Amino acid sequence: MALSGDCGDENADSIWGQKEMMVRSEQELAALVADAADPLSIRGGNTRGMAGQGAALSVAGLSGIILYEPGALTMVAQAGTPLDEIEAALAQENQRLAFEPMDHRGLVGSQGGPTIGGVFAANVSGPRRIAVGAARDFLLGVRFVDGRGVVVKNGGRVMKNVTGYDLVKLMAGSFGTLGVMSEVSFKVLPRVETQAALVLHGLDDGQAVAAMSRAMGSPFEVTGAAHDPAKGQTVLRVEGFEASVAYRIGRLQTELNGMAGEMTVLTASEAEAFWEKQRDVAVFHGEEGDIWRVSCKPSDAPALLAKAGAEAHLLDWAGGLIWLRMAQGSELRARLDQFDGHATIVRASAQTKARLGVFHPEAAGVAKLTAGLRAQFDPKGVFNAGLMGAVA
Numbered sequence: 001m002a003l004s005g006d007c008g009d010e011n012a013d014s015i016w017g018q019k020e021m022m023v024r025s026e027q028e029l030a031a032l033v034a035d036a037a038d039p040l041s042i043r044g045g046n047t048r049g050m051a052g053q054g055a056a057l058s059v060a061g062l063s064g065i066i067l068y069e070p071g072a073l074t075m076v077a078q079a080g081t082p083l084d085e086i087e088a089a090l091a092q093e094n095q096r097l098a099f100e101p102m103d104h105r106g107l108v109g110s111q112g113g114p115t116i117g118g119v120f121a122a123n124v125s126g127p128r129r130i131a132v133g134a135a136r137d138f139l140l141g142v143r144f145v146d147g148r149g150v151v152v153k154n155g156g157r158v159m160k161n162v163t164g165y166d167l168v169k170l171m172a173g174s175f176g177t178l179g180v181m182s183e184v185s186f187k188v189l190p191r192v193e194t195q196a197a198l199v200l201h202g203l204d205d206g207q208a209v210a211a212m213s214r215a216m217g218s219p220f221e222v223t224g225a226a227h228d229p230a231k232g233q234t235v236l237r238v239e240g241f242e243a244s245v246a247y248r249i250g251r252l253q254t255e256l257n258g259m260a261g262e263m264t265v266l267t268a269s270e271a272e273a274f275w276e277k278q279r280d281v282a283v284f285h286g287e288e289g290d291i292w293r294v295s296c297k298p299s300d301a302p303a304l305l306a307k308a309g310a311e312a313h314l315l316d317w318a319g320g321l322i323w324l325r326m327a328q329g330s331e332l333r334a335r336l337d338q339f340d341g342h343a344t345i346v347r348a349s350a351q352t353k354a355r356l357g358v359f360h361p362e363a364a365g366v367a368k369l370t371a372g373l374r375a376q377f378d379p380k381g382v383f384n385a386g387l388m389g390a391v392a
Contacts, residue, residue, distance in 0.1 A: 084113060
């Protein structure tokens with residue numbers, strides 16, 4: 001429900017017949033929103049293949065790192081700052097975004113570059129989420145412009161409790177539907193000394209989920225658990241100091257002995273390459289079909305896959321995240337029926353997105369709450385109308 005970020009569509013200008021507007025200051029952004037009478041399609045790097053209705057409004061001009069304190073593990077940046085710039089600055093201090101945000105460009109065929117605002121707007125979180133938390137868990141503070149054109153600030157540069165709305169958490173994952181972020185402050189973590197990955201070969205989906213569950217329940221601090229059925233590989237990541245990594249990999253082999261016919265170990269460079277491809281769902285790049293992302297209970301994954309009838313799939317988060325490549329126009333949610341989770345369209349035609357909705361329909365109580373929030377934060381209904389069920 002908020003922020004600019006990567007919420008645009010490369011064809012949005014032709015769809016809505018509007019030229020993209022770019023703001024270069026928070027004051028300019030606030031004035032534009034205050035004067036807006038028609039919907040605005042908020043975007044930053046324009047890489048996620050999502051767009052609301054209206055004239056394209058880019059915050060890519062709000063760019064630059066405002067404050068970086070490596071000793072305090074915090075950074076403050078304008079929302080349109082390229083993610084590459086953020087990660088380069090962190091690398092110089094041997095630090096990182098621990099939640100390893102996904103790069104959607106290869107999957108959806110978009111151009112441009114992701115922004116730090118877009119990462120938090122969409123709560124973009126990679127394979128390490130199961131160990132360190134999601135992007136929203138690292139967001140400390142936000143500045144944003146609401147639907148009246150008022151600049152709002154919430155949170156700060158350190159973790160603290162707040163009264164009233166926790167706007168920091170509310171904005172993360174709101175896709176620019178409550179406000180347009182202008183600035184974010186967030187926590188970073190040190191890079192690890194090394195990593196390795198244990199690969200279990202020949203498991204089916206049910207066996208893989210069982211093995212990943214056991215690994216995640218062990219004391220050996222697994223920071224990634226994924227399954228690629230096409231390759232017959234179930235991969236478990238361990239990170240830290242070299243001696244600790246070697247010890248924990250060995251203990252995992254003992255712990256999982258008998259659950260797979262063969263086990264091999266990926267070196268640090270091999271593991272890094274694997275997890276980068278896993279993060280970006282590289283196996284589906286260039287492949288035809290619709291791409292869906294299903295969040296569920298890990299134990300439910302095998303049954304959901306049986307119902308889905310997908311052309312291909314990939315598991316992450318120990319089974320809690322399913323990537324599906326479906327035949328074009330497939331009504332996946334109808335096939336899955338009721339389940340504890342949600343199914344989101346990541347890549348499909350504009351017609352399929354309009355017919356099925358990009359996001360999973362909200363339960364009645366949640367929908368009522370969402371409508372109330374939108375009425376308060378965006379009373380004119382100008383932000384990304386239609387993207388998450390908002391009415392233009």
